Amino acid sequence: MITFEHVSKYFGKNSQRIAALSDVEFSVESGKVFGVIGPSGAGKSTLIRCANLLERPDEGRVIVDGMNLIELTPSDLAQARKKIGMIFQQFNLLSSRTVYENIALPLELDGKDKSSIKQKVLPLLELTGLKSKQDAYPAQLSGGQRQRVGIARALANQPKVLLSDEATSALDPENTHAILRLLKDINEQLGVTILIITHEMEVVKEICHHLAIMEHGKIIEHADVVDFFGNPKTELAQRFIQKVAKDHLPIAVKQRLHSEATPNSNPLWHLSFLGKTSQEPLIAHLMQQLSITLNILQADIELIRDQTMGTMITEVVGSTEQIQAGLKYLQNKGVHVEVIGYVRNPE
Ligand SMILES: Nc1ncnc2c1ncn2[C@@H]1O[C@H](COP(=O)(O)OP(=O)(O)OP(=O)(O)O)[C@@H](O)[C@H]1O
Ligand SMILES: [Mg+2]
Numbered sequence: 536m537i538t539f540e541h542v543s544k545y546f547g548k549n550s551q552r553i554a555a556l557s558d559v560e561f562s563v564e565s566g567k568v569f570g571v572i573g574p575s576g577a578g579k580s581t582l583i584r585c586a587n588l589l590e591r592p593d594e595g596r597v598i599v600d601g602m603n604l605i606e607l608t609p610s611d612l613a614q615a616r617k618k619i620g621m622i623f624q625q626f627n628l629l630s631s632r633t634v635y636e637n638i639a640l641p642l643e644l645d646g647k648d649k650s651s652i653k654q655k656v657l658p659l660l661e662l663t664g665l666k667s668k669q670d671a672y673p674a675q676l677s678g679g680q681r682q683r684v685g686i687a688r689a690l691a692n693q694p695k696v697l698l699s700d701e702a703t704s705a706l707d708p709e710n711t712h713a714i715l716r717l718l719k720d721i722n723e724q725l726g727v728t729i730l731i732i733t734h735e736m737e738v739v740k741e742i743c744h745h746l747a748i749m750e751h752g753k754i755i756e757h758a759d760v761v762d763f764f765g766n767p768k769t770e771l772a773q774r775f776i777q778k779v780a781k782d783h784l785p786i787a788v789k790q791r792l793h794s795e796a797t798p799n800s801n802p803l804w805h806l807s808f809l810g811k812t813s814q815e816p817l818i819a820h821l822m823q824q825l826s827i828t829l830n831i832l833q834a835d836i837e838l839i840r841d842q843t844m845g846t847m848i849t850e851v852v853g854s855t856e857q858i859q860a861g862l863k864y865l866q867n868k869g870v871h872v873e874v875i876g877y878v879r880n881p882e
Pocket of ligand 1: 546547553554555573574575576577578579580581582
């Protein structure tokens with residue numbers, strides 16, 4: 536549905552010139568949710584803005600629904616853009632218009648008459664749960680409700696593609712969750728293909744099928760979301776996952792966590808078990824056969840998209856040789872192990 540072929544985009548001139556996108560290639564299959572993560576300045580917003588030519592690439596092709604947008608005449612491009620909805624972090628609503636009027640705006644601009652506008656807006660109010668708010672103004676709404684208006688407006692022209700740039704990052708966790716559920720429904724019920732930029736791993740885990748990670752204008756890794764979490768390849772992907780794991784550590788452990796090993800410290804492992812790998816025998820083997828002591832701090836079964844993944848964070852006590860043997864054993868069993876730091880023992 537969306538294909539980027541050798542897309543590059545530069546900003547600035549001469550020595551100031553930077554490549555915001557550098558030879559980016561990826562495809563989003565029809566009906567899927569594709570997430571893009573990466574550090575600030577990586578080029579994520581530039582990438583999504585190239586997907587509807589809000590930003591025109593300097594090189595390459597952007598193909599949406601079979602058409603190379605770059606070659607279209609202005610009027611054909613305007614036509615193609617109607618099938619690409621976009622939502623923003625700051626919602627971008629018109630403050631002088633009601634909820635109903637904001638959602639109706641793209642249809643008015645398209646010259647639709649009042650009754651056909653109403654026919655389209657009413658089901659969108661229903662879908663986004665805004666029926667009782669249709670006459671309210673944006674200032675009278677919560678952040679979550681404003682984003683619902685943004686989403687309804689983006690769907691007014693019945694797009695095939697929805698682009699979302701940090702659409703939940705101005706929201707609290709509860710509203711984030713509700714908006715994600717709405718996006719998931721839109722994907723599953725309306726079949727809309729979604730390209731979503733985020734820095735929140737929760738977003739990725741909940742709704743993305745596929746994930747790409749960007750750094751310095753390049754996509755450095757992309758994978759099915761379950762593989763990404765179960766077997767991240769690049770250091771950056773591993774860091775992202777570690778950060779999530781660290782954020783969830785108990786405070787007492789965080790305070791004892793260091794990035795360097797000392798003679799007085801034990802490694803902290805983050806284990807992920809994909810699919811059917813059962814945790815119990817593996818842990819028993821480490822403790823009984825390899826005489827490693829595991830101080831399990833956290834164990835969890837997570838749903839990533841709709842697959843289960845077990846995760847565990849454990850302090851590992853043993854000699855260097857024992858720990859090496861344990862690592863090797865787990866890796867042979869297909870368990871992904873990250874060392875997220877070292878916890879020092881109290882003096
Ligand atoms: N209009 C512009 N003019 C000049 N430089 C720009 C412009 N837009 C983006 N850049 C530069 O391009 C690079 C990529 O920016 P972009 O906004 O795509 O990053 P991002 O990954 O979305 O970051 P963030 O996570 O902070 O939103 C940055 O170095 C940025 O300064
Ligand atoms: Mg951005």
